[in-house]
Amino acid sequence: MQYDNNFLGFNNFIWFNGVVEDRQDPQKLGRVRVRCVGLHTQDKAVLPTADLPWSQVVLPTTSAGISGLGSSPAFLVEGTWVFGYFRDGTDCQEPMILGTLPGVPAELADSNKGFYDPNGIYPKYKDETDTNRLAVNGENPHLSLELRKLSRVTGIPTADFDLVPITEHVNTEIAASDGDTWSQPTIPYNATYPFNHVFETESGHIKEYDDTKGSERIYEAHRTGTSYEISPDGTKTNIIKGDHYNITYGKSQALIEGSSDITIGGRHKVYINKDGNPNNHYDIQIGPNANINIQVDKGNLNLVVKQGQMNANIGGDYNVNVDGNYNIAVKGNMQETIEGTKTSNTGKAVLHTGETFKVLAGRIDLNE
Numbered sequence: 001m002q003y004d005n006n007f008l009g010f011n012n013f014i015w016f017n018g019v020v021e022d023r024q025d026p027q028k029l030g031r032v033r034v035r036c037v038g039l040h041t042q043d044k045a046v047l048p049t050a051d052l053p054w055s056q057v058v059l060p061t062t063s064a065g066i067s068g069l070g071s072s073p074a075f076l077v078e079g080t081w082v083f084g085y086f087r088d089g090t091d092c093q094e095p096m097i098l099g100t101l102p103g104v105p106a107e108l109a110d111s112n113k114g115f116y117d118p119n120g121i122y123p124k125y126k127d128e129t130d131t132n133r134l135a136v137n138g139e140n141p142h143l144s145l146e147l148r149k150l151s152r153v154t155g156i157p158t159a160d161f162d163l164v165p166i167t168e169h170v171n172t173e174i175a176a177s178d179g180d181t182w183s184q185p186t187i188p189y190n191a192t193y194p195f196n197h198v199f200e201t202e203s204g205h206i207k208e209y210d211d212t213k214g215s216e217r218i219y220e221a222h223r224t225g226t227s228y229e230i231s232p233d234g235t236k237t238n239i240i241k242g243d244h245y246n247i248t249y250g251k252s253q254a255l256i257e258g259s260s261d262i263t264i265g266g267r268h269k270v271y272i273n274k275d276g277n278p279n280n281h282y283d284i285q286i287g288p289n290a291n292i293n294i295q296v297d298k299g300n301l302n303l304v305v306k307q308g309q310m311n312a313n314i315g316g317d318y319n320v321n322v323d324g325n326y327n328i329a330v331k332g333n334m335q336e337t338i339e340g341t342k343t344s345n346t347g348k349a350v351l352h353t354g355e356t357f358k359v360l361a362g363r364i365d366l367n368e
Contacts, residue, residue: 012089012090013085013089014085014086014089014090014092015083015084015085016034016036016037016038016039016083016084016085016086016092016095017036017037017081017082017083017084017101018034018035018036018037018039018040018081018082018115019034019035019079019080019081019082019114019115019116020032020033020034020076020077020078020079020080020082021033021034021035021049021052021078021114021116021117021118022049022050022052022078022118023076023077023078025054025073028073029056029073030057030059030072030073030074030076031054031055031056031057032054032055032057032074032076032082032097033049033050033052033053033054033055034052034055034082034084034095034097035047035049035052035114035115036092036095037115039092040052040114041114042113042114042115043114044112044113044114047114049114049118053092053093053094053095055082055084055095055096055097056094056095056096056097057073057074057076057096057097058084058096058097058098059071059072059074074097075201076097076100077117077121077122077202078117078118078119078121078122079109079116079117079121079122079123080100080122081100081101081102081103082097082098082099082100082101083097083098083099083100083101084096084097084098084099085098102129102130102131103129103130104127104128104129104130105123105125105126105127105128105130106126106127107126108120108123108126109121109122109123125140128140131193132198132200134189134191134196134198134200134206134208135191135193135194135196135197135198136193137189137190137191137192137193137196144204144206144221145187145189147225148187148225149187151225152183152184152186152187153183153184154181154183154184155181155183156181156182156183156263157179157180157181157263158179158180158181158182158261158263159177159179159261159293159295160177160178160179161176161177161178161179161293161295162176162295163175163176164321166319166321170317170319172317172319174293175291177291177293180261182261184237184239185231185235185237187229188215188217188229188231188232189210189215189217189219190212190214190215191208191210191212191215192212192213192215195210195211195212195213196208196209196210196211196212197209197210197211201223203223204223205221205222205223206219206220206221207219207220207221208220214232215232216232217229217230217231217232218230222241224241224242225239225241226239226240226241226242227239270282
C-alpha cells in the first residue's frame with residue numbers, strides 16, 4: 001500500500017509534551033502557544049514566547065467544532081502541561097494538542113523562564129495535586145466551601161400574630177398565630193474522591209456533580225455566591241446575592257404540599273390585571289379550620305375601591321373592637337335590616353338631622 005507525504009502514521013508521527021505560555025489567539029480559534037520539552041529552549045531570550053508556533057487544540061466530540069456549537073474555546077491556561085503531536089511531522093511547526101497532563105507542581109511559576117506561566121498565576125499551589133480541592137476533600141479546603149459555611153443564614157423570623165381579646169358585648173378573641181424561625185439547611189458537602197466531578201473557571205464559577213454514596217449532590221454557583229444546591233434528600237436551596245427577576249410570558253403555576261413562609265425586609269407590591277381585561281380576578285380561598293390573619297404593628301390598614309362595591313358575606317358574627325373613634329361618611333342612603341334586637345350603649349348620644357326625623361315603631365318606651 002502506498003502512502004503520500006500527508007499521511008501522519010509510521011515514522012512521521014512526532015509526539016511532544018510541553019507547557020502553554022500564551023492563549024491570546026488572534027484568530028480566536030482556541031489555539032495556544034506551547035514550549036515543547038526537548039525541542040524548545042527554556043531561555044526566553046533565545047526563544048521568546050511570541051516566537052512559539054500556534055498549537056491547534058483537538059476538541060472532544062461534545063463540541064461540534066463548527067459555527068460555535070458545543071463548548072468553545074478550549075479551556076487551557078498559561079502554565080498548563082499538554083500532550084500532542086506535530087501534524088507536519090519533523091518540521092515541528094504545526095502542533096496539535098490532544099490533552100492535558102495534571103500533576104503535583106513542585107514549584108510556583110517563574111515568569112522569567114520558559115516552561116512556566118508568563119503571568120505568574122498558575123499553578124496556584126505547589127506540592128498539591130492539580131485536582132480540584134472540592135473533588136479531593138483533603139486537608140486544604142476550597143475557599144468557596146468555607147465561605148458558604150460562614151455565610152449560612154439562620155434564625156429567620158416568620159409572621160407572629162398576637163392574640164386580641166374582644167370583651168365588649170361579646171366574650172371572644174382573635175386567636176394568636178405564633179411566629180417561628182427557620183434557617184438555611186446545613187451545607188451537605190461530604191465528597192469522597194474520586195466521585196465528586198467538579199468544573200471550575202478562572203474567576204470562580206463552579207459546577208459540582210457529586211456521586212459520593214449517601215452524599216449525592218448537584219451544586220452550581222456564580223463567583224459572587226449566587227447558587228443553587230440539590231441535597232442528597234432532594235432538598236433544593238437557592239441563594240441569590242443580588243436582585244432576582246422572574247419574567248414569564250405564559251402561565252405560572254405552583255403546588256406546595258407543605259407550608260410556605262416568606263419574610264421580606266423591604267416592601268411588597270402585587271399588581272393584578274395590569275391590562276384591565278375582564279374576569280382577571282385576584283382570588284384567595286382558605287380551606288376549612290383556618291384563618292386569614294393580618295396584623296399591622298404600627299401604621300394603617302387601608303382599603304380603597306375606586307369604582308365598584310365592597311361586599312361582605314359573613315356566616316357567623318361580625319365583631320369589631322375600636323380603641324379610638326369610629327367614623328362613617330355616607331353620601332347616599334344608609335339602610336340597616338336587623339331581624340333581632342339592636343342594642344346601643346353610649347356614654348352620650350347626639351343626633352343631627354338636616355330635615356325630617358322619623359321613628360316608626362309599634363311602641364316607644366322612654367326611660368330616664
